[in-house]
Amino acid sequence: MNILAIFAHPDDLTIYCSGTLARWAEEGHSIFALCCTKGEVGTLRRDLTKEKVAEMRLKELMAANLIIGVEETIVLDYPDAGFISGPDLREKLIFYVRKIKADRVITFDPWVNYEVHPDHVIVGRMAAEAAAFSAFPLLYPDQLKEGIEPYKCSEVWLMGQLGHQPNYFVDITTTLEKKVNAALKFEATLELLAQLFAPNIDPANVSPDELKKLNKYANRLLRSIASAIGKNINLKAAEAFFVQKTLPGHFDNFQQQLSEMLGNPSEQPKIY
Numbered sequence: 001m002n003i004l005a006i007f008a009h010p011d012d013l014t015i016y017c018s019g020t021l022a023r024w025a026e027e028g029h030s031i032f033a034l035c036c037t038k039g040e041v042g043t044l045r046r047d048l049t050k051e052k053v054a055e056m057r058l059k060e061l062m063a064a065n066l067i068i069g070v071e072e073t074i075v076l077d078y079p080d081a082g083f084i085s086g087p088d089l090r091e092k093l094i095f096y097v098r099k100i101k102a103d104r105v106i107t108f109d110p111w112v113n114y115e116v117h118p119d120h121v122i123v124g125r126m127a128a129e130a131a132a133f134s135a136f137p138l139l140y141p142d143q144l145k146e147g148i149e150p151y152k153c154s155e156v157w158l159m160g161q162l163g164h165q166p167n168y169f170v171d172i173t174t175t176l177e178k179k180v181n182a183a184l185k186f187e188a189t190l191e192l193l194a195q196l197f198a199p200n201i202d203p204a205n206v207s208p209d210e211l212k213k214l215n216k217y218a219n220r221l222l223r224s225i226a227s228a229i230g231k232n233i234n235l236k237a238a239e240a241f242f243v244q245k246t247l248p249g250h251f252d253n254f255q256q257q258l259s260e261m262l263g264n265p266s267e268q269p270k271i272y
């Protein structure tokens with residue numbers, strides 16, 4: 001299968017789904033990573049320029065993707081925390097779904113509540129639409145040249161904080177090491193999220209010694225999150241998803257929606 005991970009910032013995919021991507025890569029699937037921004041505002045430090053931050057974060061992204069087994073990384077240059085044009089992004093993402101012949105798209109859940117980051121919402125929404133609409137030949141017909149054909153992407157895997165109970169858990173016991181190692185490549189993220197691990201560390205001014213500490217705390221946190229997600233379903237480590245199959249222009253979920261509307265319990269989650 002060709003699997004396309006579509007995310008907003010260089011560090012997103014490692015945190016939410018790299019254990020799963022690493023497993024799929026080990027199983028022989030081709031993994032493509034598409035990052036919509038360079039993450040150039042992702043710091044509280046005052047001594048850096050956007051160019052410098054983008055350069056650091058892209059280097060971290062490439063190092064992480066090497067560990068995960070990503071075959072190709074594509075970086076678009078939409079503004080980080082700016083206003084990404086939905087129609088423009090959708091057209092571009094449909095182009096990549098067609099070009100890569102993506103059978104599965106993995107992205108943010110854009111229907112989650114209390115997500116304040118506009119990039120996560122718009123990227124998730126447009127990525128989901130790209131998966132559901134890339135098969136329509138009359139949509140963006142100008143793309144259909146030089147071997148690019150309409151393509152039916154059959155599944156969308158929504159990652160991260162979900163607007164829905166997970167319906168899939170992926171056992172990442174064997175790839176947790178890769179996930180942790182890949183995530184710890186993102187030093188700029190460790191600094192930015194310093195308050196999450198250590199309230200006393202100033203995220204705008206992290207010393208090398210403090211960075212080592214943050215690294216240790218993040219390592220522990222990533223493992224405990226994976227184990228907390230796995231606990232419910234008796235796995236040592238897991239990542240959670242809400243998976244939707246696609247029909248042209250829709251998610252293939254009419255039966256499930258009807259059943260839930262009538263008050264029936266949702267289906268038991270599957271384990272991969």
Ligand SMILES: [Zn+2]
Nearest residue numbers: 008009012120
């Ligand atoms: Zn992000």
